């Protein structure tokens with residue numbers, strides 16, 4: 001099976017082109033084996049690029065533990081680049097089907113290769129009834145007190161189709177990200193588990209984010225996470241609607257449009273190498 005390794009702001013996945021070959025079987029097991037950084041290709045998970053009946057292509061995304069997520073904000077930019085660069089769909093605007101519906105992407109190419117992609121990530125979901133958390137039975141979970149392991153956090157819960165728990169902190173230390181992140185991920189107050197963002201505010205237009213991802217551990221960037229962070233920062237009055245977010249693997253630009261309520265995310269997409277999986 002042919003694969004392509006791609007990364008967006010350092011969030012790296014193994015991509016399988018299912019236009020050119022059949023969709024693999026036992027995908028959860030394949031995701032675990034192929035993502036292994038010692039015995040596999042290595043990556044934060046596995047992404048399938050499939051034909052779609054309602055869009056230019058369909059994306060399915062599996063975490064490194066084999067669980068499937070509804071959406072991946074960094075992977076979808078890479079899928080768009082793959083479709084364009086590999087001549088599957090060579091148009092500057094693409095529609096891609098995901099677990100949260102069809103999303104629209106604008107591609108910025110230099111020469112014949114896409115460098116940056118803007119994604120309309122849709123509307124952040126904020127009402128507790130629709131966000132998978134039991135912290136509040138109704139209303140919005142914005143800066144709610146959250147006690148865990150002797151730490152007092154204040155958390156904002158946002159769904160971008162997948163769940164995020166955003167914690168604004170003085171300093172996003174290893175103790176918080178690697179120590180508390182995995183505990184918050186599986187805390188019973190998040191019935192579907194959760195992705196966890198630790199965020200430092202630099203100014204009203206600039207943030208620094210580290211993410212503990214559901215099913216993959218700490219990653220170098222999370223695009224749905226950055227979208228949730230922008231929504232949480234605006235809702236809690238910490239920033240304006242247009243922010244630059246610094247992540248471990250690069251920067252993402254987020255804009256939460258006031259008129260439409262849609263979240264727009266711009267960032268890089270890079271092809272790293274291709275290979276043949278024998279496993």
Ligand SMILES: N[C@@H](CCC[C@H](N)C(=O)O)C(=O)O
Nearest residue numbers: 069072073074162222223224
């Ligand atoms: N890195 C991703 C999110 C991947 C899925 C996530 N771990 C989940 O289980 O929801 C992104 O860029 O959005």
